[in-house]
Amino acid sequence: MKYLVTGAAGFIGSAVVERLCALGHRVVGIDNLNDYYPVSLKHDRLVRVAHDSFTFIEMDLADREGIAKLFAEQQFERVIHLAAQAGVRYSIDNPMAYADSNLVGHLTILEGCRHHNIEHLVYASSSSVYGLNQKMPFATQDSVDHPISLYAATKKSNELMAHTYSHLYGVPTTGLRFFTVYGPWGRPDMALFKFTNAIMKGETIDVYNHGDMRRDFTYIDDIVEGILRIQDIIPQKNTDWTVEQGSPASSSAPYKVYNIGHGSPVKLMDFIESLENSLGVKAKKNLMPMQPGDVYATYADTEDLFNVIGYQPQVKVPQGVQAFVDWYRAYYKN
Numbered sequence: 303m304k305y306l307v308t309g310a311a312g313f314i315g316s317a318v319v320e321r322l323c324a325l326g327h328r329v330v331g332i333d334n335l336n337d338y339y340p341v342s343l344k345h346d347r348l349v350r351v352a353h354d355s356f357t358f359i360e361m362d363l364a365d366r367e368g369i370a371k372l373f374a375e376q377q378f379e380r381v382i383h384l385a386a387q388a389g390v391r392y393s394i395d396n397p398m399a400y401a402d403s404n405l406v407g408h409l410t411i412l413e414g415c416r417h418h419n420i421e422h423l424v425y426a427s428s429s430s431v432y433g434l435n436q437k438m439p440f441a442t443q444d445s446v447d448h449p450i451s452l453y454a455a456t457k458k459s460n461e462l463m464a465h466t467y468s469h470l471y472g473v474p475t476t477g478l479r480f481f482t483v484y485g486p487w488g489r490p491d492m493a494l495f496k497f498t499n500a501i502m503k504g505e506t507i508d509v510y511n512h513g514d515m516r517r518d519f520t521y522i523d524d525i526v527e528g529i530l531r532i533q534d535i536i537p538q539k540n541t542d543w544t545v546e547q548g549s550p551a552s553s554s555a556p557y558k559v560y561n562i563g564h565g566s567p568v569k570l571m572d573f574i575e576s577l578e579n580s581l582g583v584k585a586k587k588n589l590m591p592m593q594p595g596d597v598y599a600t601y602a603d604t605e606d607l608f609n610v611i612g613y614q615p616q617v618k619v620p621q622g623v624q625a626f627v628d629w630y631r632a633y634y635k636n
């Protein structure tokens with residue numbers, strides 16, 4: 303099978319490339335290698351996943367002609383679209399980056415899929431679409447019309463845009479709402495990375511909402527397993543579906559949306575304790591108020607995904623954090 307993976311130098315993208323190549327597929331990966339966080343980490347991920355059946359092309363999603371030409375030349379069968387401007391807090395000061403990468407960029411990929419008969423487009427959405435929702439766990443049957451960051455609004459828009467292409471042009475699309483992904487080769491802008499870095503330097507860590515937060519932390523290998531399994535399950539048209547009686551995560555068009563998370567929220571303070579245990583150091587904590595755009599808790603209802611792929615995330619926080627710390631120490635020679 304020939305795949306396009308976008309965001310191939312990213313945390314999740316590079317892990318997906320690695321698995322696809324190991325399974326014997328041909329993979330073309332694109333990424334614009336932007337400097338939202340250190341580009342050296344992106345380069346190192348690419349070095350790590352180098353493989354005879356992997357071709358990397360540096361390209362921006364918003365390059366309409368470039369993306370159109372790529373699809374025409376490469377004749378992909380499936381697309382796993384993970385490139386995006388990520389991060390809730392960054393979207394407060396840098397809104398336009400989200401318009402370019404997440405809106406225009408998503409559209410160029412949808413156009414490529416439309417014109418080149420792509421068998422299945424799997425793309426990254428986010429738990430942040432649940433915004434002001436308070437009912438736990440978050441379920442894909444719930445309304446998600448109240449995002450509280452521009453990042454979340456672009457991810458919800460991605461689902462709407464995908465639905466349009468599934469309906470109008472029959473492009474089979476599956477959106478995955480990821481819940482706080484962590485693990486080796488992770489993102490330096492995320493809490494685990496920032497905490498580890500600060501604790502190892504003896505610096506104080508900023509703990510938002512005075513530590514009263516919960517996150518459904520999901521280990522990278524579990525995310526990759528979920529992506530790999532779901533991309534084999536191609537959504538079909540369902541003429542029995544109606545808006546009134548069907549789930550919003552489904553459609554008469556070949557369109558699906560799933561949560562992909564561990565399914566068990568962990569208190570932020572327990573997460574920090576796992577990190578302290580792995581590092582063998584107590585953290586100095588600076589208790590801070592809630593940040594604009596942040597949500598208090600995330601908790602994934604993963605029943606729908608489990609029913610379809612028969613897989614439940616396996617890795618618990620202490621084990622996953624230990625794997626991250628082992629990688630961090632080896633990578634930064636600490």
Ligand SMILES: NC(=O)c1ccc[n+]([C@@H]2O[C@H](COP(=O)([O-])OP(=O)(O)OC[C@H]3O[C@@H](n4cnc5c(N)ncnc54)[C@H](O)[C@@H]3O)[C@@H](O)[C@H]2O)c1
Pocket residue numbers: 308309310311312313314315332333334335336344361362363364383384385386387388389402403407426427428429479480481482483484489
């Ligand atoms: N990691 C998480 O916890 C999490 C949670 C929810 C959703 N997501 C989503 O999952 C996807 C992957 O996230 P990640 O954690 O691997 O992030 P990441 O930032 O490590 O990877 C994204 C990659 O996309 C690339 N990229 C960004 N804009 C681009 C553009 N315009 N053109 C080409 N490449 C571009 C970046 O250079 C980066 O390498 C993203 O869509 C993100 O929004 C991640």
